[in-house]
Amino acid sequence: MNNRIKELRARYNLTQEELAKKVNVRRETIVFLEKNKYNPSLKLAYDISRVFEVKIEDVFYFD
Amino acid sequence: MKKTVVLFIIAALVLITTGLWIFSGHSEIKPAELISLGVIALVVVFALFVGYKRLTSVKKGEPAEDEMSKKVMHKTSSMSYYISLYWWLALMYFSDKLKFETHTIIGAGILGMAVIFAVCWFVYNFIGDRNE
Numbered sequence: 798m799n800n801r802i803k804e805l806r807a808r809y810n811l812t813q814e815e816l817a818k819k820v821n822v823r824r825e826t827i828v829f830l831e832k833n834k835y836n837p838s839l840k841l842a843y844d845i846s847r848v849f850e851v852k853i854e855d856v857f858y859f860d
Numbered sequence: 861m862k863k864t865v866v867l868f869i870i871a872a873l874v875l876i877t878t879g880l881w882i883f884s885g886h887s888e889i890k891p892a893e894l895i896s897l898g899v900i901a902l903v904v905v906f907a908l909f910v911g912y913k914r915l916t917s918v919k920k921g922e923p924a925e926d927e928m929s930k931k932v933m934h935k936t937s938s939m940s941y942y943i944s945l946y947w948w949l950a951l952m953y954f955s956d957k958l959k960f961e962t963h964t965i966i967g968a969g970i971l972g973m974a975v976i977f978a979v980c981w982f983v984y985n986f987i988g989d990r991n992e
Contacts, residue, residue, distance in 0.1 A: 822926040834988025
């Protein structure tokens with residue numbers, strides 16, 4: 798599973814730390830998500846998509 | 861926060877116990893004991909490192925642990941348990957061949973388990989958890 802977190806984060810001018818605080822996780826988790834080294838839970842995926850005001854499938858997608 | 865305090869207490873207890881062991885009637889440290897001391901130092905450094913990571917996260921306003929760190933810890937626990945079984949098996953085999961004393965074998969077993977856990981934790985923190 799891939800994601801567009803880095804791209805959306807840049808669009809919303811958010812740092813990894815700010816996004817981490819918004820979705821209540823540690824910064825490392827955002828780093829791992831952006832590197833595609835971690836697949837989030839449904840709740841975290843939902844929280845992240847809410848921050849970017851898009852659907853989950855617009856953030857996370859399968860190749 | 862409670863877990864962080866527990867981590868620091870464990871590290872302090874290990875250090876105090878090791879200090880007592882070294883300074884109570886030990887004239888010289890044997891090479892085998894040096895290895896044990898090295899592993900103890902590794903365990904203490906690992907505990908302090910994890911505790912420090914948790915503290916810095918809390919200071920930044922982030923949670924001390926989140927879903928990824930919990931997942932990594934679960935994977936680390938299961939994998940280190942699995943590898944530890946083989947570690948004990950190897951110890952049993954070599955204890956017959958090399959005639960180790962019982963307390964040496966138990967000590968090596970426990971210290972080995974600690975090292976295996978630390979190594980697994982670092983590996984899973986590096987490779988992450990894609991679960992695919």
